[in-house]
Amino acid sequence: MSSSNGSGDTPSLTELYEKLRKAVTAVCPPWLQDRRDDLVQAAMMRVMDLQERSEGKRELSSSYLWKVAHSAVIDEIRRQRRRQEVAIEEVTPGDMPVPSSSSPEERARSREIDDGIQSCLEQMVPNRREAVTLKLQGHSVPDSADILGWTVKKTENLVYRGLRDLQDCLISKGLKP
């Protein structure tokens, strides 16, 4: 792989791989931890493929390459998710592993809460739904304001009202997380 700035100061592929591996390790969902090398490989392959195709024709900015890796990681997560689903479908019910940490009642209750949250969000006024969803995803109000294209004040109000709506809705369904 060549350096396009003529410096000749190009880190090795091993270094690149290591850097990307660290980033992926940090963001990889727990259920995918044992497949994280696959994510890194997928991102590397995509970047290298792009680099190969562009060899001698154009320089690629770092932000562009990050985008490519970023998209490849999400793509690979989706692929792994589909694979897991197929694997689960292929297991007969008697072979299904039963999580030992929760009782069937707890799992049913948890499922009920999951469905309740999604259903309450679905019924919510769109702008409140957007604000609350980001809050539930763990975003700060300023980050949410940036994402949604609103002022911080407006976002804060909508988060407040939306959370209240969500709680009222869950209570009306007899649910409390």
Added chain:
Amino acid sequence: MSTDTSSLQKLQEAFTSIPAGSPGGDCPDPDRLCAAVRLELPPEERREIVRHTAVCAACAEDWRVSWAFWKKEQESDGNGSGGKVLNGPWRAFKKSLKKSLPQVAAAGLVLAAVGVGGWLFQDAAQPDAHRSGRSLAPASAATELLTDEGAVFAKDQVRLAWTPGPEGSRYKVEILTLDGQLLFSAANLTDPRLEVPADELAQTSSTGELYWQVTWFAPSSTATVTAGPRLIRIR
């Protein structure tokens, strides 16, 4: 807020642990999801994706991963480890820009592409505003793309503009598909603007979304600075 911290925490835990199935047909594709997280889509499209994540656990998880990845990207670009691959000419060019344009403070620069190896090792020369796709503040508006993110053009009226580099700079403009295929390239330009010939974009995809980027070539060195890619739409 009426929702106390512990209730909020429980709600967050419940929401983020909803089992994710496979994305369905109405799920945004990875490129679009990543672009939303990076604030490269218009706000209305970002909101549409957020609304979708409210009811799609798979996309909600993809969003969280995507956001975390983007944050890691910013850390990686800003952790100072980039010194390893920043060579002399690049530093000199960056320095000359700082001298000639004191307010720039290199904020509008995106590092010159230094091969695949370089991209994860570069330093904090590109500003948050650029990385996030937002417009740069006027004070740091010296080496930036002037055409708005997501600007819409008729196929025969694509006009791109960027800020000029130091006197004698040359520019190269490239237009790429979202997966990085080069559609159009014009090099050795002396004006910081370009009207793309109509027939060059005949192969634009059905979505009409393209990236464009500009590379500045310094007049007295081999160093280059690339800004972009930035999204445009062709209707």
